[in-house]
Amino acid sequence: MKNKGLGEFEELVLLAVCILEDSAYGISVKKEVEKHSGRSILLGAVHITLYRLQDKGFLKSELGGNTEKRGDRRKRLFQITQAGMKQLKASQEVRQKMWQFIPQLKPST
Amino acid sequence: MKQRENKSLRFANWVFSKFIGQSYLEEFLGDLQEIHEDRLEYKSRFYSSFMYWIDAFHLMFGFSSIRFFKTQNNTTMLKSYFKIAYRNMLKYKFYSAINVIGLSIGISMSLLIAVHVFNELGYETSYPKHKLIYRLASTNWAKKPPVMGTEFKEQMPEVKEVARLFSFGPSVLSHEKKEQLIERPFLGDPSMIEMFDLEFIEGTKDALDEPSTILLTESVANRLFKPGEKRLGEVVVFDDGWRQTVTGIIKDFPKNTHLKIDCISSSTGSFIAKNTDLSWAGVSVFALFESQVDVKKVEERLMDFHVQFYEGLAPEEQIRQEITESGEFLELHPIADIHLHSHREKEIEANSNVIFIYVFSALAVFILLVVIINFINLYVAQTLNRIKEIGLRKVMGAYRGQLIFQFLAEAFFLVLVSSFFAVGLAILSLPFYNELASIPITINELLSTRLLLMLGILILIVGSMAGGYPAFYLSRFGISEGLSSRGLKINSKLPLRTAMVAFQFLISICLLSATLIVSEQMNFIEAKDMGFAKKEIIAIKLHRKLREEAILSREKIRAELTKHANVEQVSFSSHLIGSRFSVEPSYLKSRPEDQLSSRVLVADPMFLETMGIEVVKGGLQTKEFVGRKFFLNETAVSLLQRENILGETVYNTWQEKEGEAVGIVKDFHFASLHNQVDPLIIQLSIDDTNALEYMLIRVKSKDLASTISTIEKTLLQIAPETLIVPQLVNEHMDLSYRAENSMFSIFKMFSSIIIGLACIGLFALFAFVVQARTKEMGIRKTLGATMTQLLLIMSKSYLGILVTIAIIAAPVVRYFSNDWLDSFAFRTTVNWWYYVLPGILVLTLAALAIVVQSWKVAKANPIESLKSE
Numbered sequence: 001m002k003n004k005g006l007g008e009f010e011e012l013v014l015l016a017v018c019i020l021e022d023s024a025y026g027i028s029v030k031k032e033v034e035k036h037s038g039r040s041i042l043l044g045a046v047h048i049t050l051y052r053l054q055d056k057g058f059l060k061s062e063l064g065g066n067t068e069k070r071g072d073r074r075k076r077l078f079q080i081t082q083a084g085m086k087q088l089k090a091s092q093e094v095r096q097k098m099w100q101f102i103p104q105l106k107p108s109t
Numbered sequence: 110m111k112q113r114e115n116k117s118l119r120f121a122n123w124v125f126s127k128f129i130g131q132s133y134l135e136e137f138l139g140d141l142q143e144i145h146e147d148r149l150e151y152k153s154r155f156y157s158s159f160m161y162w163i164d165a166f167h168l169m170f171g172f173s174s175i176r177f178f179k180t181q182n183n184t185t186m187l188k189s190y191f192k193i194a195y196r197n198m199l200k201y202k203f204y205s206a207i208n209v210i211g212l213s214i215g216i217s218m219s220l221l222i223a224v225h226v227f228n229e230l231g232y233e234t235s236y237p238k239h240k241l242i243y244r245l246a247s248t249n250w251a252k253k254p255p256v257m258g259t260e261f262k263e264q265m266p267e268v269k270e271v272a273r274l275f276s277f278g279p280s281v282l283s284h285e286k287k288e289q290l291i292e293r294p295f296l297g298d299p300s301m302i303e304m305f306d307l308e309f310i311e312g313t314k315d316a317l318d319e320p321s322t323i324l325l326t327e328s329v330a331n332r333l334f335k336p337g338e339k340r341l342g343e344v345v346v347f348d349d350g351w352r353q354t355v356t357g358i359i360k361d362f363p364k365n366t367h368l369k370i371d372c373i374s375s376s377t378g379s380f381i382a383k384n385t386d387l388s389w390a391g392v393s394v395f396a397l398f399e400s401q402v403d404v405k406k407v408e409e410r411l412m413d414f415h416v417q418f419y420e421g422l423a424p425e426e427q428i429r430q431e432i433t434e435s436g437e438f439l440e441l442h443p444i445a446d447i448h449l450h451s452h453r454e455k456e457i458e459a460n461s462n463v464i465f466i467y468v469f470s471a472l473a474v475f476i477l478l479v480v481i482i483n484f485i486n487l488y489v490a491q492t493l494n495r496i497k498e499i500g501l502r503k504v505m506g507a508y509r510g511q512l513i514f515q516f517l518a519e520a521f522f523l524v525l526v527s528s529f530f531a532v533g534l535a536i537l538s539l540p541f542y543n544e545l546a547s548i549p550i551t552i553n554e555l556l557s558t559r560l561l562l563m564l565g566i567l568i569l570i571v572g573s574m575a576g577g578y579p580a581f582y583l584s585r586f587g588i589s590e591g592l593s594s595r596g597l598k599i600n601s602k603l604p605l606r607t608a609m610v611a612f613q614f615l616i617s618i619c620l621l622s623a624t625l626i627v628s629e630q631m632n633f634i635e636a637k638d639m640g641f642a643k644k645e646i647i648a649i650k651l652h653r654k655l656r657e658e659a660i661l662s663r664e665k666i667r668a669e670l671t672k673h674a675n676v677e678q679v680s681f682s683s684h685l686i687g688s689r690f691s692v693e694p695s696y697l698k699s700r701p702e703d704q705l706s707s708r709v710l711v712a713d714p715m716f717l718e719t720m721g722i723e724v725v726k727g728g729l730q731t732k733e734f735v736g737r738k739f740f741l742n743e744t745a746v747s748l749l750q751r752e753n754i755l756g757e758t759v760y761n762t763w764q765e766k767e768g769e770a771v772g773i774v775k776d777f778h779f780a781s782l783h784n785q786v787d788p789l790i791i792q793l794s795i796d797d798t799n800a801l802e803y804m805l806i807r808v809k810s811k812d813l814a815s816t817i818s819t820i821e822k823t824l825l826q827i828a829p830e831t832l833i834v835p836q837l838v839n840e841h842m843d844l845s846y847r848a849e850n851s852m853f854s855i856f857k858m859f860s861s862i863i864i865g866l867a868c869i870g871l872f873a874l875f876a877f878v879v880q881a882r883t884k885e886m887g888i889r890k891t892l893g894a895t896m897t898q899l900l901l902i903m904s905k906s907y908l909g910i911l912v913t914i915a916i917i918a919a920p921v922v923r924y925f926s927n928d929w930l931d932s933f934a935f936r937t938t939v940n941w942w943y944y945v946l947p948g949i950l951v952l953t954l955a956a957l958a959i960v961v962q963s964w965k966v967a968k969a970n971p972i973e974s975l976k977s978e
Contacts, residue, residue, distance in 0.1 A: 026140040027147075043144055044167030047137070051172075063136065069146050073139030 006091050012037060013049045014058060014088055017078050025065075025075040026050065050078055058084030117158055118145070121165050128169045137168055193498065194519045201491055207873050208487050209527045211866050215480030216531035216567065218862060221542050222473040223560060224550050228365050229466055232448035235363040237306050238397060241269075243404065243441040245394040250437060251453040255381045257418060258298075258394040264414055267407055270397040272301035274368070275381055276457060281348040281652055281832050282372070284333045288832050291329060294347070296381060297373045304397045305368075311341050312357025320378030323353040326361045329371050348652035364548055367448050367458050387419060393457055395444065404441060411439040464929070465852050472859045475616050477567070479863055482609040483870030485575045488520055489606075490877035492579035499583055512584035520576025524568050532556070532564075542855075607910060610874065613867045614914050614951065620860040621947035622922040626939055627853050630930060633937035640777025641686065641720045645810045646838040647817060648685050648803050654828035659801045663713070669823050670806060675816040677807045680719035681800045683711040686779050686838055695790060697749065698758040698767065707745050707788035708779070709761065711799040714738075716791065717774065719807045727755045727772030729793075737768030737794045743776045745788035759790065764799070768792060805838070864951070872958040879903060879962045886966050887974035899967040904959040911955050915948030922947075 006014065016032035017024040024032075030046045053059045060081050063074045080088075125141075126134055141164055148157035198205045233239045245253055245261055255273050262271040275296040282291045299317035301307070307324070309316070316324055323345060325333070334340050343355050353374055362370050376382055381392060398404060412429075415438070419428045432438065442451060449463040499512060535555055543549040554560075651659055659666055659681065667679045684690045690708040697703060710716075714734045717724060729738065739759045746754055760767040776786040794800070808816045821833050886899055894902075923944050930936040 026136070027143055030144075042167050043140060043164045044171050047140075047168060048171040066139070067143075070139035070143045073135045073142070075139055076136040 006087055010049055010053060011088070011091060013046065014053060014080065014084060017059065017080050022077065024078045053084070057081060058087055118161055121162055125165050125169060129172055133172050141165060190515050190518065194522060204487050204491055204873055205523070207869055208484055208523060209530065211480050211483050211869060212524065212527035213530035213534055214862060215476045215866060216528055216564070217534035217538065218859060219473040219477050220531065220535045220555060220560060220564070221538070221550065222469050223563065224554050226466055226469055228548050229449065229461060232365045232367065233445045235366065238304065239445055241398045241400060242304060242444040243396050243398065244444060244447060245396055245439065245441060246453060247437045247439050249453055250390055250455060251451065252390045252392055252455040253394045254387055254389055255384050255392045256387060258392065260418055261394065261396060261414070265407060267398050267402040268396050269399050270300045270304050272298045272304050272395045273376065273381060273392040274301065274395065275392045279650065282333065282345055284343060284345045287333055289329070289332045290832055290834060291371045293369055293371045295370050295373050296376050296379060298376045301373070304395065308360040310358045310360060316357035317373065317375035318377060320375060321353045322356040322375045324357040324359050324373045325355055326359055326371055328361050330358045367460060369458060408441055411441070415439045468856065472856070476859065476863050479613050479616060479867050479870065481571050481574070482613055483866065484571060486606055486609060486870065486874045488523070488575040489578050490874060492516065492583060496583065509584050513580040516580035516584070517573065517576040521572040524572040524575070528564055528568055610871065611910050611914050613870065614911055614955065615918055617864045617867045617951050618915060618918040618947050619922050620863055621951060622918070622944060623926065624857055624860045625943050625947065626926045627856065629939065629943070630937050631850070631853060640775055641722050645808050646720065647806045647808060647820065647835050648838050649806070649833060649835050651801050651804055652831070654831045655824060655833070656801055658828045660798055663801070666827060669827060670820060673816070673819055675809045675812060676820070677809065678715055678719040680715040680805045681713045681803065682716055682805055683799050683802050685803050686720070690779065693761055693763040695759050695761045698760055703749065705745065705749055705788065707790050709790050709792065711792045711797050713795060713800055714793050716793060719805050722777055723775040725773045725775050729771060734795055737766060737792060738771045739768040740772045740774050740791040740793065741770055742774050742786065742789040744786050745790060746773055748788050761792070766792070868954055868958065871955055875959050875962040879966050883966055883974045887971035890971045896967055900960060900963050903963040904956070907959060908956060911952055915952050918948055919944040
């Protein structure tokens with residue numbers, strides 16, 4: 001369990017948190033990921049991932065912002081940490097590098 | 110609705126809060142609620158709540174604060190659970206099998222019943238506008254004059270459309286050379302296309318606007334036309350020579366509607382459109398209301414409408430008084446209520462009865478209760494033997510939570526397996542069920558979401574009830590109780606369990622009594638003297654060429670048929686016995702002020718002889734028959750209140766025909782035994798073509814089949830190329846009890862299953878109870894107790910309860926059976942022993958179960974049971 005890499009779904013969630021900036025919480029993240037990936041996701045899966053990312057130190061969170069719709073309950077707002085940002089960038093770079101080695105996509109010489 | 114939903118969500122929250130740590134609670138509940146609100150905006154309330162639960166469960170598993178879900182290394186433990194569960198199943202093969210089989214049978218039967226009940230309750234609901242469609246009818250009469258329909262639409266602004274339907278009975282429809290007997294042809298207004306949202310396969314919605322047009326349902330069209338043949342614009346001919354153009358093919362009507370329509374001829378320009386008779390109540394009138402109309406307000410104006418309808422026939426006050434006296438008030442019936450709640454004259458089809466729904470639902474509940482009780486009893490009894498295992502597990506360091514989980518999981522496992530079998534069993538038994546039931550059930554209906562959801566809830570309930578007791582009660586025991594050689598003292602007098610067994614017993618007795626009583630009534634109907642020769646009369650509907658031949662010369666047909674040795678007599682009549690004849694007004698010429706409204710049958714002079722109807726007084730004196738002679742039945746005579754009716758002239762105002770009353774016939778049952786015998790006038794003549802609807806042929810009862818085929822051959826020689834459908838009069842009579850008959854056969858089947866299951870359950874339970882007292886019996890035996898004493902000691906507590914129950918059951922059954930029997934005008938008398946015998950029977954069975962089981966223990970050598978101490 002102590003691997004520091006990012007799973008595919010974890011990456012999506014992290015990206016969604018980045019996009020949402022200050023308003024990332026369970027449901028908004030769920031909607032964001034659904035919007036971009038086009039699949040439907042269970043709320044529980046999002047929450048579990050968010051907490052796992054927090055345990056790994058990629059996210060930090062605080063409680064705040066209650067609305068009528070939530071029966072006046074506060075939500076937990078997540079934000080990306082330095083480490084999280086680094087991890088995202090790193091995995092992005094790895095991908096980019098590998099793309100360049102795909103034969104069909106090389107500029108023909 | 111909203112209330113209930115919120116309750117379910119509140120309950121979900123409560124469960125949730127038990128599992129989830131405080132730190133997470135607020136945000137999660139907030140999220141759950143928010144997402145629920147979101148879903149409500151574009152999904153159904155049901156779906157949203159369902160998803161709420163799913164999400165809640167998902168989060169629970171993800172963030173549970175209970176150690177069980179947290180521990181990472183419980184795989185060994187899980188393996189051991191499975192091993193033990195599996196071994197237990199093998200160790201108690203007999204009980205596990207009874208458990209699973211019993212539960213499967215019970216669940217599968219109740220699934221079938223549930224589908225049946227949903228079908229019945231869902232009558233007419235497949236019409237999109239069914240909530241706005243009402244039938245205009247009156248207190249005892251389901252049909253109304255055609256003019257009333259048009260009038261109703263004009264007078265009531267709330268009515269959007271009126272559609273009138275007329276069924277003209279089985280007829281033969283032909284296209285070129287192909288002939289088909291159409292069971293239910295209808296004549297209908299063009300407005301019904303809109304009202305019932307008929308789906309067109311071919312043709313357009315104005316299909317019925319022109320006169321002499323016809324809509325065929327898909328199945329009828331497939332019978333008349335070859336595949337791929339052109340159908341629109343083709344001409345089809347009814348057997349009376351009525352030619353019509355096919356202007357549309359529509360989808361078949363749904364199977365659960367009382368409008369089982371085969372084809373619809375347009376009423377445009379037909380006699381329905383022309384008929385202005387205010388007293389001929391012959392069509393069903395359906396009204397489609399505008400949405401958001403308060404139908405109650407319309408109902409208040411019905412009386413005024415009714416009076417206005419007969420305006421001009423008499424002063425208003427008099428009309429009002431006549432309506433009140435006749436007791437025939439106009440009523441509006443929601444179309445969906447007709448099938449279960451309407452039993453008027455001239456219904457489109459024989460309707461079912463809401464009582465059947467109650468009976469079936471009760472049966473389903475009973476079956477479920479019996480099998481659930483069995484399951485719980487057996488499972489609990491079985492786990493009591495596992496105290497040692499619990500003790501040992503605790504020594505090895507099992508948490509109580511793990512033990513709870515283990516027992517629950519085992520119970521759920523058994524229930525799940527049973528449910529799986531149950532669905533399979535239900536699918537397998539569909540063909541047999543469909544033999545008995547009036548509406549067939551399809552596999553798709555059996556596997557509908559609604560049912561599977563109910564099944565899911567059932568699994569939850571049974572699993573948690575059966576697993577719950579051992580899980581929470583037994584897991585409390587410490588190591589000492591578990592491992593001491595004494596074991597746990599099992600109290601064989603558990604009040605709850607005794608109550609459950611007593612309840613099963615009560616159900617069994619009631620069902621057995623009910624079955625006996627119902628079959629008694631059915632036999633009574635079979636055997637009742639109907640007042641005419643029931644067995645050997647063949648009826649044949651006259652149509653087309655055959656009818657033409659009969660009009661030309663009925664004597665020729667009679668002569669041809671009576672040549673055969675097996676044909677005794679032939680007669681012609683306007684109606685078939687067993688169907689309801691028309692009601693027509695007549696009076697005695699000598700006293701015109703005394704109107705008699707009676708049923709009328711037109712027939713030829715041979716009728717009484719053919720049908721074997723007994724003449725009480727008078728009769729046909731001479732061989733020479735001239736003019737018209739009337740026979741009255743005893744009821745009609747008593748209504749006329751005349752000393753001597755014979756020789757009087759009776760005048761039928763409708764047919765405008767008169768005849769001399771020459772005889773009185775004994776009351777015979779020309780309708781079903783649900784009804785009292787109505788007054789009846791039989792009009793005999795040799796040339797009235799009204800009588801040429803049915804041919805009645807009395808035959809000798811031997812070689813029936815061959816006689817029927819010779820009759821067919823003879824008739825085909827007289828009238829070639831006609832479709833001849835012979836039916837036996839008594840079979841036609843049986844149609845009026847079809848509902849009861851099919852219900853009774855299903856009822857019988859289910860009762861025997863329930864009783865069987867209850868007995869097996871009892872038997873298995875006693876086996877456990879007796880086993881638990883083996884040591885006690887051993888000690889008693891060494892101290893000198895005799896066999897009889899041992900048996901008594903063991904069975905005393907149960908037998909006492911069972912006897913009490915048997916005594917209680919009798920009056921309960923008596924009360925309900927009287928209710929049902931009273932729905933028949935002619936009911937059997939039920940002997941007192943019908944209430945007592947089932948009790949004694951079931952008691953004997955139960956006693957046998959106890960004694961057999963006790964015997965085994967009592968006979969055993971005490972050394973066996975005591976040596977382990």
